[in-house]
Amino acid sequence: MQVLVTGGAGYIGSHTVVELLAAGHRVVVIDNLCNGSPEVLNRIHAITGQQPVFIEGDIRDRVLLDRLFAEHGIDAVIHFAGLKAVGESVACPLTYYENNLYGSMVLCRAMAAAGVRRLVFSSSATVYGEEAAVPYVESMPRGMTSSPYGTSKAMVEKVLEDLCAADQRWSVALMRYFNPIGAHPSGLIGEDPRGIPNNLMPYISQVAVGRLPELSIYGNDYPTADGTCERDYLHVVDLAVGHLKALQILDAPGVKTYNLGMGQSVSVLALVNAFIQVTGVEIPYRFVSRRNGDLAAFWADAGKAHQELGWRAERGLEAMMADTWRWQSKNPGGYR
Numbered sequence: 001m002q003v004l005v006t007g008g009a010g011y012i013g014s015h016t017v018v019e020l021l022a023a024g025h026r027v028v029v030i031d032n033l034c035n036g037s038p039e040v041l042n043r044i045h046a047i048t049g050q051q052p053v054f055i056e057g058d059i060r061d062r063v064l065l066d067r068l069f070a071e072h073g074i075d076a077v078i079h080f081a082g083l084k085a086v087g088e089s090v091a092c093p094l095t096y097y098e099n100n101l102y103g104s105m106v107l108c109r110a111m112a113a114a115g116v117r118r119l120v121f122s123s124s125a126t127v128y129g130e131e132a133a134v135p136y137v138e139s140m141p142r143g144m145t146s147s148p149y150g151t152s153k154a155m156v157e158k159v160l161e162d163l164c165a166a167d168q169r170w171s172v173a174l175m176r177y178f179n180p181i182g183a184h185p186s187g188l189i190g191e192d193p194r195g196i197p198n199n200l201m202p203y204i205s206q207v208a209v210g211r212l213p214e215l216s217i218y219g220n221d222y223p224t225a226d227g228t229c230e231r232d233y234l235h236v237v238d239l240a241v242g243h244l245k246a247l248q249i250l251d252a253p254g255v256k257t258y259n260l261g262m263g264q265s266v267s268v269l270a271l272v273n274a275f276i277q278v279t280g281v282e283i284p285y286r287f288v289s290r291r292n293g294d295l296a297a298f299w300a301d302a303g304k305a306h307q308e309l310g311w312r313a314e315r316g317l318e319a320m321m322a323d324t325w326r327w328q329s330k331n332p333g334g335y336r
């Protein structure tokens with residue numbers, strides 16, 4: 001297949017491009033580089049021996065998209081492009097709705113005009129909202145999201161459902177990610193957040209490499225076994241493979257929704273200890289007060305992806321820690 005990957009210079013997108021090329025697909029990447037790096041393309045080449053077509057541009061640029069679809073015979077789109085910082089979305093909601101919601105709508109318009117109606121969309125476990133019972137199952141309704149970021153994902157899901165209901169030619173997979181971490185085992189691509197990381201894993205690895213002095217653990221008084229929050233962490237390469245599996249079911253019309261997670265939760269403390277144990281690098285940490293909006297514990301029921309896509313997260317915590325550290329220690333400043 002010829003696959004258009006939006007946001008392919010970012011964290012999850014770059015790992016998916018590697019898996020697509022390795023599986024024999026041809027790839028066109030569009031990315032405006034607002035949170036991605038052009039160096040990613042060289043690294044993808046170093047891993048796969050192949051270079052995807054790269055178009056630096058914005059998914060909200062309809063003229064550019066029309067040209068892209070006219071010039072490249074695209075069979076399907078995997079749509080990662082978007083903004084993802086939860087706190088920033090609270091401060092700048094319009095920026096998030098413009099990028100994530102409006103951007104997705106422009107993309108769908110351009111796809112329809114070009115006769116391309118197969119789409120895999122990056123959604124998030126955050127669409128289950130604050131009140132959902134664990135583990136999260138796809139049959140649960142979307143809940144009350146706690147940030148414009150989460151709401152933008154829930155809104156795009158609804159737009160895509162309505163689109164499929166209105167036009168039977170569309171085929172869409174909504175992929176709800178839990179907490180992707182890790183890096184490609186080559187150590188050549190990985191997560192490279194700009195500024196101080198918001199998320200736990202890059203924070204830990206930047207403490208390990210000496211870029212940050214210590215980790216603050218947000219809360220140790222949650223109703224969990226050790227008092228710290230629990231999340232369902234999965235390896236980014238497993239997540240990438242999930243997208244290839246989703247491409248295979250896009251012959252059938254309609255919307256399909258899949259959780260992509262390990263199906264088990266790990267506490268913040270357990271993750272920190274796993275990192276120390278696997279890498280031998282100490283992580284100084286201290287407990288601070290809870291972070292606003294954090295839920296105590298959630299994890300996926302990942303059974304549907306296994307049954308319908310034949311997908312399962314296979315790489316365990318040890319690989320997640322070792323691969324994160326290989327990436328971070330080989331690239332202490334990220335791609336820069």
Ligand code: NAD
Nearest residue numbers: 007009010011012031032033034035036058059081082122
């Ligand atoms: P990322 O920021 O590393 O990658 C996103 C890429 O999209 C970046 O390279 C950025 O430059 C590009 N981009 C952003 N807006 C764009 C636009 N308007 N036009 C063109 N390119 C644009 O993020 P990621 O972690 O790889 O996440 C990919 C997708 O998965 C996002 O949609 C995100 O919301 C979703 N997601 C991520 C997580 C996570 O924990 N990382 C969890 C659930 C869902």
Ligand code: WQD
Nearest residue numbers: 086124126198199200201203216217218229231268291294
């Ligand atoms: C994990 C745990 C923190 C940083 C976010 C988004 C979610 C999804 C994935 C996109 C929590 C704790 C963190 C730190 C800490 N993204 N923590 N110290 O919040 O589960 O999910 O990323 O869709 O929508 O909300 O991930 O990595 O930020 O936090 O103690 O410096 O680590 O409190 O319990 P989260 P995270």
